[in-house]
Amino acid sequence: xxxxxxxxxxxxxxxxxxxxxxxxxxxxxxxxxxxxxxxxxxxxxxxxxxxxxxxxxxxxxxxxxxxxxxxxxxxxxxxxxxxxxxxxxxxxxxxxxxxxxxxxxxxxxxxxxxxxxxxxxxxxxxxxxxxxxxxxxxxxxxxxxxxxxxxxxxxxxxxxxxxxxxxxxxxxxxxxxxxxxxxxxxxxxxxxxxxxxxxxxxxxxxxxxxxxxxxxxxxxxxxxxxxxxxxxxxxxxxxxxxxxxxxxxxxxxxxxxxxxxxxxxxxxxxxxxxxxxxxxxxxxxxxxxxxxxxxxxxxxxxxxxxxxxxxxxxxxxxxxxxxxxxxxxxxx
Amino acid sequence: xxxxxxxxxxxxxxxxxxxxxxxxxxxxxxxxxxxxxxxxxxxxxxxxxxxxxxxxxxxxxxxxxxxxxxxxxxxxxxxxxxxxxxxxxxxxxxxxxxxxxxxxxxxxxxxxxxxxxxxxxxxxxxxxxxxxxxxxxxxxxxxxxxxxxxxxxxxxxxxxxxxxxxxxxxxxxxxxxxxxxxxxxxxxxxxxxxxxxxxxxxxxxxxxxxxxxxxxxxxxxxxxxxxxxxxxxxxxxxxxxxxxxxxxxxxxxxxxxxxxxxxxxxxxxxxxxxxxxxxxxxxxxxxxxxxxxxxxxxxxxxxxxxxxxxxxxxxxxxxxxxxxxxxxxxxx
Numbered sequence: 001x002x003x004x005x006x007x008x009x010x011x012x013x014x015x016x017x018x019x020x021x022x023x024x025x026x027x028x029x030x031x032x033x034x035x036x037x038x039x040x041x042x043x044x045x046x047x048x049x050x051x052x053x054x055x056x057x058x059x060x061x062x063x064x065x066x067x068x069x070x071x072x073x074x075x076x077x078x079x080x081x082x083x084x085x086x087x088x089x090x091x092x093x094x095x096x097x098x099x100x101x102x103x104x105x106x107x108x109x110x111x112x113x114x115x116x117x118x119x120x121x122x123x124x125x126x127x128x129x130x131x132x133x134x135x136x137x138x139x140x141x142x143x144x145x146x147x148x149x150x151x152x153x154x155x156x157x158x159x160x161x162x163x164x165x166x167x168x169x170x171x172x173x174x175x176x177x178x179x180x181x182x183x184x185x186x187x188x189x190x191x192x193x194x195x196x197x198x199x200x201x202x203x204x205x206x207x208x209x210x211x212x213x214x215x216x217x218x219x220x221x222x223x224x225x226x227x228x229x230x231x232x233x234x235x236x237x238x239x240x241x242x243x244x245x246x247x248x249x250x251x252x253x254x255x256x257x258x259x260x261x262x263x264x265x266x267x268x269x270x271x272x273x274x275x276x277x278x279x280x281x282x283x284x285x286x287x288x289x290x291x292x293x294x295x296x297x298x299x300x301x302x303x304x305x306x307x308x309x310x311x312x313x314x315x316x317x318x319x320x321x322x323x324x325x326x327x328x329x330x331x332x
Numbered sequence: 333x334x335x336x337x338x339x340x341x342x343x344x345x346x347x348x349x350x351x352x353x354x355x356x357x358x359x360x361x362x363x364x365x366x367x368x369x370x371x372x373x374x375x376x377x378x379x380x381x382x383x384x385x386x387x388x389x390x391x392x393x394x395x396x397x398x399x400x401x402x403x404x405x406x407x408x409x410x411x412x413x414x415x416x417x418x419x420x421x422x423x424x425x426x427x428x429x430x431x432x433x434x435x436x437x438x439x440x441x442x443x444x445x446x447x448x449x450x451x452x453x454x455x456x457x458x459x460x461x462x463x464x465x466x467x468x469x470x471x472x473x474x475x476x477x478x479x480x481x482x483x484x485x486x487x488x489x490x491x492x493x494x495x496x497x498x499x500x501x502x503x504x505x506x507x508x509x510x511x512x513x514x515x516x517x518x519x520x521x522x523x524x525x526x527x528x529x530x531x532x533x534x535x536x537x538x539x540x541x542x543x544x545x546x547x548x549x550x551x552x553x554x555x556x557x558x559x560x561x562x563x564x565x566x567x568x569x570x571x572x573x574x575x576x577x578x579x580x581x582x583x584x585x586x587x588x589x590x591x592x593x594x595x596x597x598x599x600x601x602x603x604x605x606x607x608x609x610x611x612x613x614x615x616x617x618x619x620x621x622x623x624x625x626x627x628x629x630x631x632x633x634x635x636x637x638x639x640x641x642x643x644x645x646x647x648x649x650x651x652x653x654x655x656x657x658x659x660x661x662x663x664x
Binding site for chain 2 (some may be wrong): 012082129130140144145176178184185187189209210211212213214215223225226227230231232233236237238239240241242244245246248249250253256257261262263264265266267268270271274275282283319332
């Protein structure tokens, strides 16, 4: 039985969206057990399942504007902290939250703890590509600064994830750079390139450019947390901006365009879905001793469901256990 | 009379698109004189104007895959190099090319030369926002590495440009960062934040996130060349990817969707136009002694026309002369 601790109080739509996602996951997956941390009365309003699910009541929760490290240290009874603590104590195998990202990172680092020999866990998401296959990218902002050594570790982490969770046989690892030529980049990129090229366990395909990310140029893209954060937010901002601009343009146009939009509705929904990409689950704080996974703050029940599904595969394949083994051999 | 040197041989559609853009610009602006550098016979095939235009014939040109610095040093008679040389010799006031970006950067630095006290000229573009006003961002990749001092200089450059060329009275300067709080970022961001906040000549509004760029969060956004390059390419890649995905989705859908797309055609063109944003002109290699402006390699006649229009305003307002004055007072 895979035991998943769920912070029922994190995110804009908590606890309803969280609990509804849990309901669906419990119905679909018979090998999981869910621990819901949060306000018992509120959780019960939405909880349908009563098998393989328990509620651990707490009044405390971390708010979206709490200062992360301080919140983790002071709010010992917060739903998110209790979930992380359950993992540390061996009562749960993984923890999920849609709450304050910084606080979840802090809880992951301070409570769950790093895999031995991993210096700086990174935040990794699955992002959409035009062909629908998607790619993994890290670090998306767990760190403001990284060394080449960290980026090398991200390549290993991402490779294990793509292989185990996404079923990619030989994940192609790309280094995000300002050009594809091997000599490109600042000292961090050049040093990372050398480390990745020298590691024969990796299927390193060289430098990739941000322009080609949606074209499935690599299965795993590694970068430092500052750049990764900027790239992720650029992609999000552009996608949202375009959808909004299209909406405005249709509204301002006449009846003809409105009729057109109506006829095109399914195609536009397809587009929105493929950009949404919540089917791939949440963002993994990767490099910790157990899966610590973040759902988007605005997650609906579907996103929560898919994130539980993702965690289930991470536990099923024991990708974290494999990484513990891998890094114990690699040393620091 | 404003004298503009034009590399007639650079870009995918040269010389036709270049010369056709020149034709239109000469017809619209009576205060410009164009010098066309390149293959005289080919240029003449497309050139309509014969007043205020001259052709300086050369057989040599820089290719898109030439190694930039080497090309500039070896191909002394290349159309791009002759154009830059004309600026250096005082025969032209500015130079435009749609050719090899790296080579144009090298020609700008090595032939035209930097403004005194400016350390690292940056590449600056005008990028689209949802409200149509746009914003300027630099450095978009002229440098692989930058210091806080460089970023401070970019803020001054961008501010002068927005004020003079775009008519923004008090340009809002934003620092691209991984969060909006004042304490965010790596050491480079923190140091830059302090420099910008201390400069009372700037309307510094603090940190901005890549997610908000299309929402007109600032008039000028400064960042290092590596991050700027990644953000620019992410925006381009996402916009292209979405348009392609929409096309695919419409194609795969039935007659209904195709009819819808037909009715929506104008709205979709509007969207494409607003993302294209070529009306704002080309990318300026900013911080040089004269305007050195890069059109996109795939530029059509319209883009070339708008870039000439942009250069004309840069010369009319003497924004570069103002910057020479400004930086002579600031020292290094």
